Amino acid sequence: LCHPRYLHVLESLLEPERVIIFRVPWVDDKGEKHVNRGFRVQFNQALGPYKGGLRFHPSVNLSVLKFLGLEQTLKNALSTFSFGGAEGGSDFDPKGKSDTEVMRFCQSFMDELFHHIGPNQDTLTGDIGVGFRELGYLYGQYRRLTGEFECALVGGRNLLANSNLHAEAAGHGLVYYAKHVLADLNRDIKGLRCLISGSGKLAMHVMEKLIAVGAVPVSLSDSKGFLLDDEGFDGSKAMFLKDMKSQQKPLREYTRRYVRAKYFDDARPWGEKCDLAFPCATQNELNHSDALAIISSGCHVIVEGSDMSCTAEAIDVLRKSKIIVAPSKAANAGGVAVSGLEMASKSNQMHWTGEEVDTKLQELMRDIYQKSVAAAAACGHSKDGPEALVHGANVAGFLRVAQAMLEQGCV
Ligand code: NDP
Numbered sequence: 001l002c003h004p005r006y007l008h009v010l011e012s013l014l015e016p017e018r019v020i021i022f023r024v025p026w027v028d029d030k031g032e033k034h035v036n037r038g039f040r041v042q043f044n045q046a047l048g049p050y051k052g053g054l055r056f057h058p059s060v061n062l063s064v065l066k067f068l069g070l071e072q073t074l075k076n077a078l079s080t081f082s083f084g085g086a087e088g089g090s091d092f093d094p095k096g097k098s099d100t101e102v103m104r105f106c107q108s109f110m111d112e113l114f115h116h117i118g119p120n121q122d123t124l125t126g127d128i129g130v131g132f133r134e135l136g137y138l139y140g141q142y143r144r145l146t147g148e149f150e151c152a153l154v155g156g157r158n159l160l161a162n163s164n165l166h167a168e169a170a171g172h173g174l175v176y177y178a179k180h181v182l183a184d185l186n187r188d189i190k191g192l193r194c195l196i197s198g199s200g201k202l203a204m205h206v207m208e209k210l211i212a213v214g215a216v217p218v219s220l221s222d223s224k225g226f227l228l229d230d231e232g233f234d235g236s237k238a239m240f241l242k243d244m245k246s247q248q249k250p251l252r253e254y255t256r257r258y259v260r261a262k263y264f265d266d267a268r269p270w271g272e273k274c275d276l277a278f279p280c281a282t283q284n285e286l287n288h289s290d291a292l293a294i295i296s297s298g299c300h301v302i303v304e305g306s307d308m309s310c311t312a313e314a315i316d317v318l319r320k321s322k323i324i325v326a327p328s329k330a331a332n333a334g335g336v337a338v339s340g341l342e343m344a345s346k347s348n349q350m351h352w353t354g355e356e357v358d359t360k361l362q363e364l365m366r367d368i369y370q371k372s373v374a375a376a377a378a379c380g381h382s383k384d385g386p387e388a389l390v391h392g393a394n395v396a397g398f399l400r401v402a403q404a405m406l407e408q409g410c411v
Contacts, residue, residue, distance in 0.1 A: 005411075009402040012411045016069055018042040019062065022112040024090055026105040029098055038109050040088035040116055043069035046404035048082035049120050051154075051336070053127030055089035056134065065089060067283070068127075071307050074397030075329040078368050081340030086122055088113070094129050106137035114145045117152040124153045125339065128282065131201055154339045169361055171205025171280075171305070173334015175213060176365040178276060178303045181326055184373075184383055185300075190214035193232075195274040195299075197221040198281035199241070199251055202305050202332070206278050208238055219269040220251060221281060226269040227251045229261040270294045280305030288313040295321045304328035319386045330368050330393040337364035371396045 020040040027033055039062060042050045052072040055065070065087045073085025090109060094102050116122060126135055139153045179189050192215050196203050199220040210217045216232035220241070229237065237258065244253055252263035270277065270286060271293035279286050283306060286294070291314035294302070302318065303326040304310060310318065310325060318325055341360055345352055352360075373383045376392030405411055 005406065006398075006402055008411045009405050010398075012405065013044060013073070013398075013401060014070070016041050016043045016066060017045060019066075020088075020113075020116050021062070024092065024105065024109050024112070026101070026108045028101050036090050036092040036105070038088070038090045038112060039065050040113060040122070041065045041069040041086060042116070042122060043085045043087070044073040044401060044405075045084035046401055046408060046410055047077055047084050049084060050086035050122035051076060051083040051339070052086035052088070052125070054124050054130045054134075054138075055087070055127040056092050056094050056129035057089070058091050058093045060089045060091045064283070068307055071329055073401060074394065075333050076336055077397040077400040078330055078371060078393060079333055079336045079340060080364065080367060081336065081343075083336065083340065087127070088124065089127065089130070092129075094134065099133065102133060103137045106134055107141040110138050110141035110145065114142050114152075117142075118146075118148075119150045119152055122152065123339075125335065126201065128200065154342065168205045168208070169338035169357075170332050170335035171202050171207075172209045172358070173337065173361055173365045174202075174206050174278065174280075174303055174305050174331050175209040175215075176334070176362050177326055177331040177369055178278075178301065179213070180366060180369040181301055181303070181324060181389070185324075187300075189276075191216065192275040193218055193273065195219045195269045195272055195277045195297075196305075197226065197269060197279045197285060198306065199227075199245065200280070203278075203280035204238075204242060204245065206280055206305060207233055207241075210278075211235060211238060215276070218274070219272060221269055222251045223281075224250065225252070225263055225265040225267050227254055227261060227263050228269065228272060229254075229258060231260065271297055273297050274299050276300065277302045278305050279309035281309075282306050283308045284311050286310045286314050288317060290314060291317040294318075295323065299323060301326065303331050305332050307332070315387075315390070322386050324384070324386055324388075325390055327390045327393045329397060330372050330389065333368055334361055334365060337361060337368075368393075375399070 022038045024036045024038045068087035072087050076083040076085050092105055135153055182189055194210050194215050194217045196217050199222050207217045218232050219228050255261045255263050270290040274297050277299050286309050301324045307328045372389050372392035375396035376388035381388035
């Protein structure tokens, strides 16, 4: 890894291959005109066609998307599939917009983006603010413009729906990854108290899987604060939360039905007692002071669901306290893994049941965990050392991309 040729690869890898920035004009329901900015950062294609998320959120800018594009490149490299990495999105905020406003925005966004994507060029999937609704509208416009059914989008309700698990994959994979970390510490996940942040697509599926494996998730959050149910969420509470979310009700509504639960305004859950923590909202959501709080809360393992949940300062503090951090690029790679499976099964005209995909997802998460541990061991880390998994995932992902770049003369 210290060989000078890798320094040149690193220099080249840090620069995205292509950045597309475009204007997205759209009209709201009152007839007023708006303009947002659209982006696609096509980061690295050495391993295969670009693949990565789309984020619609007011905080989206080029800097955030470049960081997410690099993370996606390394994450895709950790999977057994051959995908390059990309990320895109817009500073458009779908929150509070009607379905027709979101539809008009998505159509305008795709009017430009369709020139740059395709199944052999770049495939898109959801991220913050982009779910079934947005992916459906984006796909409709892509299909109308290209006349192609071959899909450049994955993760929508009927897109590549030849397995039954795409939407759940990242969240369920995160819990499988946590189980591997715990197994190497001779611990079982059953009965462990878990903090989750976020209450979007990822967080809800993490909660659902934690309940299924017998763990006790006790918190969720949104951009206004966090919800704590000390007795733990169970199947019927999860159903209630899902219904609430589908009606776009705020998280605090839960406390009207479950009166012993509490909602804390403008706060994050990291000071609450726990064994495991699953940050699943957004990048840098666990900072230096949150790290100090989580150490006092009794937490042993942090499993990053959101891409790079912990700041560098937080990682530093956590490492000194011997808290294990499972890095997002490995732990949340379940979505990549399942879309790789879906693409393979589609080209073979196969349909897999949910159970079959779940079994494969478990194998893929085990493979990613083992690859990270092996790369860390090669660099002299013991597998239960606090930084082994972060270091191992970076090294294993980087080496696969670097090898391809060197072979192809990309540096
Ligand atoms: P969603 O849009 O479905 O949900 C995002 C959640 O995070 C919401 O509860 C939102 O609260 C909260 N949130 C967003 N921004 C902030 C913020 N700045 N401060 C506090 N809370 C915030 O997104 P996803 O669940 O899809 O994604 C969540 C994270 O997981 C992202 O970092 C994404 O990159 C990562 N991820 C997701 C995958 C997936 O398959 N969904 C796969 C891999 C990674 P509110 O509703 O109030 O805005």
